[in-house]
Amino acid sequence: DTGVSQNPRHKITKRGQNVTFRCDPISEHNRLYWYRQTLGQGPEFLTYFQNEAQLEKSRLLSDRFSAERPKGSFSTLEIQRTEQGDSAMYLCASSLVSGAGEQFFGPGTRLTVL
Amino acid sequence: AQKVTQAQTEISVVEKEDVTLDCVYETRDTTYYLFWYKQPPSGELVFLIRRNSFDEQNEISGRYSWNFQKSTSSFNFTITASQVVDSAVYFCARQGAQKLVFGQGTRLTINP
Numbered sequence: 001d002t003g004v005s006q007n008p009r010h011k012i013t014k015r016g017q018n019v020t021f022r023c024d025p026i027s028e029h030n031r032l033y034w035y036r037q038t039l040g041q042g043p044e045f046l047t048y049f050q051n052e053a054q055l056e057k058s059r060l061l062s063d064r065f066s067a068e069r070p071k072g073s074f075s076t077l078e079i080q081r082t083e084q085g086d087s088a089m090y091l092c093a094s095s096l097v098s099g100a101g102e103q104f105f106g107p108g109t110r111l112t113v114l
Numbered sequence: 115a116q117k118v119t120q121a122q123t124e125i126s127v128v129e130k131e132d133v134t135l136d137c138v139y140e141t142r143d144t145t146y147y148l149f150w151y152k153q154p155p156s157g158e159l160v161f162l163i164r165r166n167s168f169d170e171q172n173e174i175s176g177r178y179s180w181n182f183q184k185s186t187s188s189f190n191f192t193i194t195a196s197q198v199v200d201s202a203v204y205f206c207a208r209q210g211a212q213k214l215v216f217g218q219g220t221r222l223t224i225n226p
Contacts, residue, residue, distance in 0.1 A: 042216030
């Protein structure tokens with residue numbers, strides 16, 4: 001399968017713990033995006049990379065959140081000192097740098113903070 | 115904020131009925147792209163269509179059709195002869211810079 005993959009698919013953690021999610025984009029895609037989706041809402045943009053450079057971060061991305069894409073391939077999203085309000089689906093998408101470039105989404109990582 | 119509004123939170127119809135999902139967007143850009151995505155119960159967002167702001171031609175793909183009206187900032191989606199498998203949450207989105215701005219989604223239920 002050559003689609004976007006995300007791991008883990010589900011994560012349950014206790015408040016205050018750190019969690020890290022991984023996203024593997026479609027191999028030739030040089031743009032990678034992170035979104036967050038809470039229940040009953042549309043996805044909200046968090047950040048995006050072009051190759052290894054992080055080009056934009058949303059105000060939603062507090063200091064407890066950090067994202068990396070060290071070699072321009074896979075990306076990780078870390079949340080430190082998790083809070084119950086961080087419970088959400090974290091979606092990764094990738095696209096080509098051409099025109100608008102359709103963003104293709106992965107299956108998401110569902111985070112539950114107890 | 116340049117919002118995307120999907121006024122219909124939930125729609126429920128009987129199979130084989132036609133159904134239209136509404137989308138209204140705000141933008142100050144002259145060039146932009148509009149999208150529709152489908153999110154079935156499995157959760158993965160599935161790309162359906164992208165439209166360029168310069169192309170107001172309506173598009174038809176099988177049972178799906180899209181009506182883009184730049185004058186009213188609307189990009190509506192119609193499913194003809196709906197089927198149970200069409201049941202999902204549908205999101206309209208506008209591409210601003212590189213990121214997508216999504217509406218809140220319309221939950222569509224097709225009853226047999």
